[in-house]
Amino acid sequence: MAIESIDIELCNGCGICEQTCTEDVIRIDIVKEKAVIQYPQDCRSCALCEYECPQDAIYVSPTRTVVL
Numbered sequence: 001m002a003i004e005s006i007d008i009e010l011c012n013g014c015g016i017c018e019q020t021c022t023e024d025v026i027r028i029d030i031v032k033e034k035a036v037i038q039y040p041q042d043c044r045s046c047a048l049c050e051y052e053c054p055q056d057a058i059y060v061s062p063t064r065t066v067v068l
Helices: 016-020 048-052
Strands: 003-006 026-029 034-037 058-060
Touching: 003 034, 016 026, 016 048, 048 058
Parallel strands: none
Antiparallel strands: 003 058, 026 034
16 A cells, blocks of 8 residues: 555644546545545555655555455
8 A cells, every 4th residue: 555644633634635546546524524544545646646745644655456
């Protein structure tokens, strides 16, 4: 998995990560109003979410683990 974590303590639910994710991996939980990793298997390690997060709440691994 490329996207490894979203720190819910740092996340302010702004939705920038959800908007920048080209693979629809991240969603905003409507109850908690925080970002969640919805489809981790679809992450392509582009790290746009990590770079664009104003709270530095997202960590994307620089390598992608492929499960065969």
